[in-house]
Amino acid sequence: MLSIALKTSSQRNPDRFRIQVHVLADVYADISNQLEERLHEAKDNYTGEFILIIPYNSGNFHWIGLLIQFKQDKQIQRVEYIDPVNKSNYSPAKLQEQFNKVFPNFILQSRTALYKGNQADSASLIVKNLLEAIVEFKCKEVEHANTSKLSDQINDTEMFSNKTFEPFRLKSMSINDRENACDESPSIFPVKVAQIDESRESKSTKGDSDESVKENEISKCERKPCSMLSLDIRKSYSRDDFQLTNESLKDTYKDFDLMPLCTERFLLSLWYLISVKLIGKDAIVDQTIMSSDYRKLEIDEELQCLKERLKLEEISSTKIQHAVETLSIYIKNENWISSLIILKEILHEIMPLNIYELFRLVKNIDDAANLIKDKKIIFFLGNTGSGKSTTIHFLAGSKMIKTEINGLNHIEPTEIKNVDLKRIVTAPFAKSITRCITPVTVYFKDIGAYGQDSIILCDSPGFGDTNGPEVDIANGIAIVRAIQVCESVKPVLIISYKSIGDRYEGLKDLTHTLARLIQNTKHQIKAFSYIFTKYPKNEKETIHASLETISNTLSDQERSDTNFMDIFRDMFEKTKKNACVLDPIKDDPSKILDELADSIDINHPEDVFQFFITEKSKSILDKQVTKYELSIKLATKRSEYSLVKYILDQLKFLNILLNQESIEEIYVNCTRYVSRHFFEEYQKAILILNRSLLDETILIDEEIKQYRTYFDHANLVEDLRKRHLGNEAIHSCAYIEYLNEKVDNLAKNLQEKDINDLSIKLSIDKIKILSEYFDDV
Numbered sequence: 001m002l003s004i005a006l007k008t009s010s011q012r013n014p015d016r017f018r019i020q021v022h023v024l025a026d027v028y029a030d031i032s033n034q035l036e037e038r039l040h041e042a043k044d045n046y047t048g049e050f051i052l053i054i055p056y057n058s059g060n061f062h063w064i065g066l067l068i069q070f071k072q073d074k075q076i077q078r079v080e081y082i083d084p085v086n087k088s089n090y091s092p093a094k095l096q097e098q099f100n101k102v103f104p105n106f107i108l109q110s111r112t113a114l115y116k117g118n119q120a121d122s123a124s125l126i127v128k129n130l131l132e133a134i135v136e137f138k139c140k141e142v143e144h145a146n147t148s149k150l151s152d153q154i155n156d157t158e159m160f161s162n163k164t165f166e167p168f169r170l171k172s173m174s175i176n177d178r179e180n181a182c183d184e185s186p187s188i189f190p191v192k193v194a195q196i197d198e199s200r201e202s203k204s205t206k207g208d209s210d211e212s213v214k215e216n217e218i219s220k221c222e223r224k225p226c227s228m229l230s231l232d233i234r235k236s237y238s239r240d241d242f243q244l245t246n247e248s249l250k251d252t253y254k255d256f257d258l259m260p261l262c263t264e265r266f267l268l269s270l271w272y273l274i275s276v277k278l279i280g281k282d283a284i285v286d287q288t289i290m291s292s293d294y295r296k297l298e299i300d301e302e303l304q305c306l307k308e309r310l311k312l313e314e315i316s317s318t319k320i321q322h323a324v325e326t327l328s329i330y331i332k333n334e335n336w337i338s339s340l341i342i343l344k345e346i347l348h349e350i351m352p353l354n355i356y357e358l359f360r361l362v363k364n365i366d367d368a369a370n371l372i373k374d375k376k377i378i379f380f381l382g383n384t385g386s387g388k389s390t391t392i393h394f395l396a397g398s399k400m401i402k403t404e405i406n407g408l409n410h411i412e413p414t415e416i417k418n419v420d421l422k423r424i425v426t427a428p429f430a431k432s433i434t435r436c437i438t439p440v441t442v443y444f445k446d447i448g449a450y451g452q453d454s455i456i457l458c459d460s461p462g463f464g465d466t467n468g469p470e471v472d473i474a475n476g477i478a479i480v481r482a483i484q485v486c487e488s489v490k491p492v493l494i495i496s497y498k499s500i501g502d503r504y505e506g507l508k509d510l511t512h513t514l515a516r517l518i519q520n521t522k523h524q525i526k527a528f529s530y531i532f533t534k535y536p537k538n539e540k541e542t543i544h545a546s547l548e549t550i551s552n553t554l555s556d557q558e559r560s561d562t563n564f565m566d567i568f569r570d571m572f573e574k575t576k577k578n579a580c581v582l583d584p585i586k587d588d589p590s591k592i593l594d595e596l597a598d599s600i601d602i603n604h605p606e607d608v609f610q611f612f613i614t615e616k617s618k619s620i621l622d623k624q625v626t627k628y629e630l631s632i633k634l635a636t637k638r639s640e641y642s643l644v645k646y647i648l649d650q651l652k653f654l655n656i657l658l659n660q661e662s663i664e665e666i667y668v669n670c671t672r673y674v675s676r677h678f679f680e681e682y683q684k685a686i687l688i689l690n691r692s693l694l695d696e697t698i699l700i701d702e703e704i705k706q707y708r709t710y711f712d713h714a715n716l717v718e719d720l721r722k723r724h725l726g727n728e729a730i731h732s733c734a735y736i737e738y739l740n741e742k743v744d745n746l747a748k749n750l751q752e753k754d755i756n757d758l759s760i761k762l763s764i765d766k767i768k769i770l771s772e773y774f775d776d777v
Contacts, residue, residue, distance in 0.1 A: 020050040021134055027066075028057045029094065039102040048072060053130055056081075058090055063122040065130045066095070067111070076103055080111040082133065084125035086118060120503045242340055244275050255356040260642040262631075263313055263350055266306035271343050273299045278336040299331055313634060320349055353624035354470050355650050361474035362657060365436075369482040372439050377456040377486050378596055381479070381517075382494030383510055384462030387533035389426045390584055391494055392457050395593050396421055396440050397447040400584040411584050418442065424459055436461070437482040442593065449590035451597045458482070463513050469617040473658070476612050480517070483609045488601040491528050493571075497535040504550045508558070509615060511571070515563035516612035522562070524608050525570040527600040531592075532581045543579040547572045611659060621658075625651065625666050632670045636677050639713055644674060645720045652724065675728040678714060682730045685710040686738060692766075693742050699766045708773050711735040736776050743767055 024038045035056070042052050054066040065082040079099070083090050096108050115128045249272060256268035277299070307324060310316075323346050330339040347354075380388040390411055394400055398413035398421060405412075413426060420440040438459040444451035460482070461475035483489055493514065500507040518524060532543055551572065558564055580592065602608055613621065628647050635643040651667045654660075685707045692703045714732035721729045746763050753760055 020046075020048070021053065022046055022050055023053045023055075026055045026057060029059050035095070035098045036101050039099070042068075043074065043102065046070070047074070051134065053134065055126060055130070056095065058095070060119065061122065062088075062090065062119050063126045064090065064095075065126045065133070067130070067133055076106055078109065079103075079106055080109045080133075082111045082113050082126065082129045084113040084116050084122050084129050086116050088119075118505065120505050121501070124502060242275070242278070244279055249275055249279075251356070251360065260640070260646050261309070262635075262643050262646075263306065263309045263315060264347075266302055266309055267343060267347050267350060269302050270299065270306065271340065271347070273302060274331075274336050274339050274343065277334075278340065303328060303331060312638070313631070315350070317349070320346055323349075350627075351624065352469075352620045352627070354468070355624070355654070357468075358470040358473060359653070361470060362477055365474065365478045365481065369437055369478070369485055372437070372456060372458060372482060373485040374487050375439075375456055376488045376490075376601065377439065377458045378490045378492055379458045379483060379486075380460060380492050380494055381514070382462060383496065383499050383506075384465050386462060386494045386496035386499060387582070388462065388494045389424050389459055391531060391533065391582060392424055392440055392459050393421055393426065394582070394584040394587070395447075395457060395589045395596075396442045397589060402585065417446070437478060444590075444593070444597075447590050447593065448588075449593045449597070451594055455593075455597055463510065464614045464616060469620040472617040473613055473621065476614075476617075477657070480609050480611050484606040486605055488603050489527075489605045489609075490596060490599050490601055492596060493528060493530050494533055495530060496533050497539060500546075503553075504546060507546075508550065511564055511567050512561075513612060513614050514567055515561060517609060518563065518567075519608055519610055521566035524602055525566050527602045528567070528570060529596055529599050530571055530574060530580065532579055535581050540579075540581045543581065544572070544575040547575060613658070613660070618660075621654075621660075622662060625654070625663055629666050629670055633673060636674050639716075641713070641717050641720055645717075645723065648674075648720070648724045671724050672728070674717075674720070675725050675730075678717065678725075678730045681710045681713060682734060685735060689739065689742060693746065698762070699769050701769070704769060704773055707735070707739075711774075736774065739770065739774060740776070743770060 022042065024042060027035045027038055029035075035054070038054060046052075049072050050070050052066075052068040052070065054068075056064050056066050058064055062085060064084070066079070067082070068079045069077040071077050081092060081095065092108050092110070099106065099108060111133065113125070113129050114132045115125045117125050252268055252272045252275070256265045256272065259265040259268075303324075310320065310324065323342050327339055327342045327346070330336075330342060380392060382388050390400070390413070393413040393416070396418045398417070399415040400411050401414055403410050403412045410426070413421070416422065418440060423438050424440060440457045440459070441454050442457055443454045460479050461471075463472070463475075465472040465475055493510075495507065495510065499510070515521065532540075535543075547568075551568070554568075580595075582592075628651055632644055632647050635641075635647070648667070648670060651663065651670065655663045655667050688703050688707050691697070692699050692707075711732055714730055714735060717725070717729065718732075721731070746767055750760055750763055
């Protein structure tokens with residue numbers, strides 16, 4: 001695949017680049033001396049400047065990629081390897097040893113993978129990563145030498161945009177398209193998503209710190225072609241792509257206006273202010289949310305506050321530091337689109353899950369669930385883009401035709417007779433179109449079926465929604481709430497050929513998601529039906545065999561998952577004789593609808609279906625919750641109790657909303673940590689007071705100030721105690737009670753001493769000082 005793409009590119013653009021790219025045959029780690037043979041082959045057969053690409057199977061189908069750039073004299077300019085596997089424990093020691101047998105004294109450098117996933121996907125992932133790396137290597141030829149240092153820094157700053165901001169990725173572009181993009185018009189802004197190894201990263205941090213030099217270099221970069229990715233943005237990205245509306249501006253303002261001082265607040269504030277600048281005269285800002293004081297705030301001031309806040313919160317990631325530096329220059333140059341892109345990247349890094357957007361989505365979950373309350377329905381489930389909406393159109397009698405939209409093949413409904421179908425939209429894109437639960441009533445006689453009267457087909461948002469984890473999680477809540485209010489449900493799982501994966505990992509992920517949705521699968525699974533969509537003709541008869549292959553490769557962990565195995569066995573059994581593979585153009589809807597109508601019902605679905613979350617979204621949710629935990633601990637140490645309370649409020653709401661054990665555990669741990677912190681402060685305060693009130697000691701002003709500080713801390717957390725900590729947290733009155741007890745002891749001792757005792761004055765002075773700090777003494 002890699003060789004074909006490169007060959008095609010070379011044929012179409014023979015004079016585009018001087019440097020050649022050679023892809024060697026795959027190397028397997030368990031074959032002795034194979035890598036050395038490949039390297040000797042390249043050394044002997046190729047001349048001039050060239051890039052050498054070697055796909056390398058390190059074992060157990062774990063593919064990595066080796067990239068070597070040679071200079072004119074056959075000396076190596078750089079050598080890098082890419083590992084596309086998430087949480088990989090791969091060690092390059094063996095690879096380094098083999099490499100040094102042919103090219104001694106060269107150190108392999110790790111190059112961060114642009115596309116990452118599990119080990120089973122590493123073969124396809126490494127091809128994508130190698131293509132991206134080759135494109136970047138070639139593009140760097142046309143960059144001027146005096147921009148290279150800054151380009152490295154910008155690349156490193158912006159490299160995580162491809163991971164976190166999906167609209168910037170060029171998933172559908174061929175390598176030739178990307179190379180042609182390098183020749184296009186000058187850039188508007190240089191967003192370059194290239195992965196930079198650690199050695200280059202360290203060099204970029206030592207670059208010229210002079211702001212004017214940086215601005216000059218960025219200006220040069222903006223007039224030169226950078227990566228294919230950045231040029232795609234330049235050609236097609238505009239303010240409209242940010243979906244900036246007056247409503248979204250209002251939401252953003254409300255989000256940060258309610259927040260105490262923190263990094264997130266300043267990021268959202270900057271997003272708001274820059275968005276207003278970008279919209280310009282089209283912005284209709286609600287005066288009720290724009291006080292006169294706030295109008296005085298300048299973007300530069302907020303940016304400075306952000307920088308100071310990052311230091312205070314000990315957020316010292318090199319990526320974020322570089323991103324903020326670049327953001328500063330974009331803001332100074334009033335490059336608002338680039339500023340929003342960088343801000344989006346930083347927000348994704350600081351806030352993996354947009355908790356405010358999730359709360360809004362949940363609050364506004366579609367009321368369509370009421371339309372199916374106490375009804376008998378056929379409920380269609382499946383991944384985003386699997387064909388649920390198309391299947392419902394087909395079953396409800398719409399005529400289906402082949403068409404093409406934006407270069408993509410699509411089966412489109414025409415002659416739509418059922419009025420309910422007007423709300424069911426189909427599209428060829430791998431992006432969710434269905435945003436809510438949508439019921440469609442189908443009368444059997446209208447499509448020539450034999451069933452009695454009518455039945456309700458219910459469309460639903462897809463699993464793994466590509467609009468982000470917030471939408472995906474909200475969809476899960478919407479699906480369960482809708483199903484639970486029905487009288488009975490016939491679940492239909494839609495399985496797309498395009499989503500099953502090369503090693504069926506997509507099908508297994510879908511089964512895992514379904515297993516989390518259902519309780520007691522053993523007694524309910526017989527009610528499920530399975531429809532397979534988008535299968536090529538030559539693959540339609542392979543479904544059962546594919547499931548058998550999956551069965552033979554299941555891990556021990558998967559086999560021990562009862563729900564997963566129940567669903568998998570049911571799917572396996574129901575595809576033995578004849579899997580239902582849908583052809584919306586040729587098939588008869590009446591036959592399939594009759595079969596679905598005759599399938600088993602799940603009665604009392606409220607006892608069967610439970611909230612679920614896809615693995616990908618759960619990973620992001622866990623990351624956000626872990627960040628909350630760290631933020632709470634650091635804010636507690638800084639005595640920022642309003643921030644502690646705010647984050648605990650978010651955690652508590654998430655815990656109630658999602659009912660996840662991991663969130664519950666972290667929430668409880670955080671409340672205990674904060675309570676323990678106050679108890680430790682109380683113990684420190686007691687030690688200070690006891691030491692200060694000893695006979696023959698002078699009460700030091702600084703010590704009593706510290707006692708007062710601890711007392712004030714306890715006073716500040718009254719709301720925190722009421723909402724989260726309960727009686728476990730030390731109350732401020734405990735400080736006063738202990739202090740009064742000590743003062744009473746001093747007074748009692750005074751009565752027992754002789755009037756001429758020199759310690760009397762010392763004790764009276766202590767009581768006087770304490771009364772100045774505490775009114776209740």
